[in-house]
Amino acid sequence: MPDQSVKRLDRTGRIELWGHFGYNSGRCRNKERGKIGKMKDVVLNTDLKSLKLFKRGKVRDIYDLGDKLLIVATDRISAFDVVIPSGIPQKGRILTALSLFWFDFCQDIIANHLIPLSLTFLPEQERKLLEGRAMLVKKANPILVECVVRGYLSGSAWKEYQSQGSVCGIKLPPGLQEAEKLPEPIFTPSTKAQTGHDVNITFDELQNLVGAELASKLRQVSLKIYLKASDYAEKRGIIIADTKFEFGTDEGEVMLIDELLTPDSSRFWSKEEYEPGKSQPSFDKQFVRDYLNGLKWDKTPPAPELPPEVIEETSKKYREACNRLLDRG
Ligand SMILES: Nc1ncnc2c1ncn2[C@@H]1O[C@H](COP(=O)(O)OP(=O)(O)OP(=O)(O)O)[C@@H](O)[C@H]1O
Numbered sequence: 001m002p003d004q005s006v007k008r009l010d011r012t013g014r015i016e017l018w019g020h021f022g023y024n025s026g027r028c029r030n031k032e033r034g035k036i037g038k039m040k041d042v043v044l045n046t047d048l049k050s051l052k053l054f055k056r057g058k059v060r061d062i063y064d065l066g067d068k069l070l071i072v073a074t075d076r077i078s079a080f081d082v083v084i085p086s087g088i089p090q091k092g093r094i095l096t097a098l099s100l101f102w103f104d105f106c107q108d109i110i111a112n113h114l115i116p117l118s119l120t121f122l123p124e125q126e127r128k129l130l131e132g133r134a135m136l137v138k139k140a141n142p143i144l145v146e147c148v149v150r151g152y153l154s155g156s157a158w159k160e161y162q163s164q165g166s167v168c169g170i171k172l173p174p175g176l177q178e179a180e181k182l183p184e185p186i187f188t189p190s191t192k193a194q195t196g197h198d199v200n201i202t203f204d205e206l207q208n209l210v211g212a213e214l215a216s217k218l219r220q221v222s223l224k225i226y227l228k229a230s231d232y233a234e235k236r237g238i239i240i241a242d243t244k245f246e247f248g249t250d251e252g253e254v255m256l257i258d259e260l261l262t263p264d265s266s267r268f269w270s271k272e273e274y275e276p277g278k279s280q281p282s283f284d285k286q287f288v289r290d291y292l293n294g295l296k297w298d299k300t301p302p303a304p305e306l307p308p309e310v311i312e313e314t315s316k317k318y319r320e321a322c323n324r325l326l327d328r329g
């Protein structure tokens, strides 16, 4: 029962459900409602002295704990693949809350990498910094493909369809419009490029990379998760146009890793504003994109700072997505 677990998450907090430190403590909740320290409370960067850095992504700082990883979602935001120097208040906490929710929501479909969080090994100050934005996970062997599922025709899939009538080798009916809902969701994997953009691959290519059995499992599980989650989100006014999953193996078991169904790993659209036939506004990043598109910036680093009103509007959209999906009033 997803609704039950949402309410438990919301009212009794993370500690009881997963043992994650400080999730939804009173202070954090007030901040989420925008009452205290909204603009000041931004974590752009973490530098945990006692831990070894595993990787700094565009948004997350990941620390190596031997057989585990500590994934810390900062308030960094990227646009056009470039990290913006301004942070978005609460973004890291929202990404973490959403991932935790969806991992729980999808447990009946597949296991995931989460382990109950205890940060007692960190000094008090660092624990406070991580409040609500950390996940402790099993270190898995990542399967080096991005498992993309698309329910709507957008982005690189729209481009590929226009020139070839198919997406990742999947033939689609003629005459589809941009952003149109597909007859059924499709699985369009891509390679995980170390540098540059990921490259779409066909299912045959995926089979060559990971083997036929695992390829089938990845497709089946990805489509199942998408169907369950997109149905849930749509009832709350959010269209999940497409999303990306990552999987890993741990002692032979396939599990979901990374983040799950966040605005950073998915395209969220507002159901009310949805209008096929054109590019859709992004639920969360549109203010940032519109602002940056209005500047004479060539979309290469360094990116410009965002003005306070763009930061606030964007933070509001992230909060709205989170509140809708987690049934917070
Ligand atoms: N449980 C796990 N075990 C091992 N590796 C993991 C696990 N969870 C996530 N990862 C890996 O950690 C990395 C996270 O990096 P991150 O997503 O922050 O940066 P990125 O993918 O390089 O860039 P971007 O910021 O665009 O997402 C990914 O390579 C992901 O596959």
Ligand SMILES: [Mg+2]
Pocket (backbone or CB within 6 Å): 057
């Ligand atoms: Mg990533």
